[in-house]
Amino acid sequence: MLESLQTLVLQVRPYGEAHRLVTLLTRERSVVRAIAHRAQLQHNHLYAATQELARSLLQLRLAGDSLATVTQGTLLDNYTELRVDMDKLVYSSAVMELLINVDQSGGRVSSVDLFDDVIAGLDRMRQSFSPRFVLAHLQLSLLPNFGVALSIADCARCGAKLESSTEFSFKSGGFLCTQCAVRAAELRHVVLVPGVWRVMKQMSGQRIAHTGRVNLRVETEEQVCDLLTVCLRDYAGVSLRSLRVAAQLHGLDGEPVQPLQGNPGSADLGGAKEEGLGDA
Numbered sequence: 001m002l003e004s005l006q007t008l009v010l011q012v013r014p015y016g017e018a019h020r021l022v023t024l025l026t027r028e029r030s031v032v033r034a035i036a037h038r039a040q041l042q043h044n045h046l047y048a049a050t051q052e053l054a055r056s057l058l059q060l061r062l063a064g065d066s067l068a069t070v071t072q073g074t075l076l077d078n079y080t081e082l083r084v085d086m087d088k089l090v091y092s093s094a095v096m097e098l099l100i101n102v103d104q105s106g107g108r109v110s111s112v113d114l115f116d117d118v119i120a121g122l123d124r125m126r127q128s129f130s131p132r133f134v135l136a137h138l139q140l141s142l143l144p145n146f147g148v149a150l151s152i153a154d155c156a157r158c159g160a161k162l163e164s165s166t167e168f169s170f171k172s173g174g175f176l177c178t179q180c181a182v183r184a185a186e187l188r189h190v191v192l193v194p195g196v197w198r199v200m201k202q203m204s205g206q207r208i209a210h211t212g213r214v215n216l217r218v219e220t221e222e223q224v225c226d227l228l229t230v231c232l233r234d235y236a237g238v239s240l241r242s243l244r245v246a247a248q249l250h251g252l253d254g255e256p257v258q259p260l261q262g263n264p265g266s267a268d269l270g271g272a273k274e275e276g277l278g279d280a
């Protein structure tokens with residue numbers, strides 16, 4: 001069966017002398033593995049369209065559970081801006097790595113939503129939004145795919161609706177109300193800055209494509225990102241190699257991760273403005 005699919009190339013492995021084994025995120029069929037014959041050869045018509053981190057329209061011959069075959073390909077976007085910036089490259093690689101893990105999960109997020117979120121995320125990274133925060137937003141929206149449901153709107157222990165929270169319990173799987181945090185020391189909770197809960201509540205209620213200007217303090221962004229990385233590791237067993245590279249990079253140059261920037265068009269980002277996510 002021949003089918004034309006919108007794809008993002010997540011991973012490329014050489015296969016034999018000249019072929020490529022590619023792992024694709026497709027808009028229509030979630031993750032698909034395929035062989036691209038002779039695509040390692042630079043003059044081959046599939047060479048550009050089957051590179052890692054390429055968005056392409058690929059025609060595939062699908063064969064049930066067996067490997068598909070790429071028969072034709074048109075490169076739509078090769079994300080040059082992400083390839084030439086070390087920080088963006090590392091975080092976009094982390095996105096690819098994260099998505100490969102989705103393959104083994106239950107796939108509760110629809111493939112169309114997943115694909116559109118990822119493309120919107122890569123576009124945001126390209127536009128100089130903090131690549132680390134974009135990854136965190138994707139991590140949060142993918143948690144249901146790994147069977148993980150964090151309690152953000154309600155207390156993870158007693159279920160009371162939260163108006164705010166500074167306590168996160170890894171044992172209970174979410175944020176806690178003040179009473180539970182006081183009463184249950186055995187819940188092993190961590191104390192976070194107040195902005196973290198509000199920002200995560202906004203993130204969980206907003207698709208990446210619909211997110212506008214983001215204005216966060218550095219410590220809020222750092223805690224949101226760290227929290228989601230630990231949640232993925234502890235609850236879903238997903239540990240991204242690319243993030244270790246990112247940590248090494250920042251360790252080497254001694255520079256902290258850049259704080260989030262607003263839309264280039266909006267110049268009213270004052271320090272007094274309340275932090276959070278805007279609408280697109």
Ligand SMILES: [Zn+2]
Pocket residue numbers: 155156157158159160176177178179180181
């Ligand atoms: Zn409670």
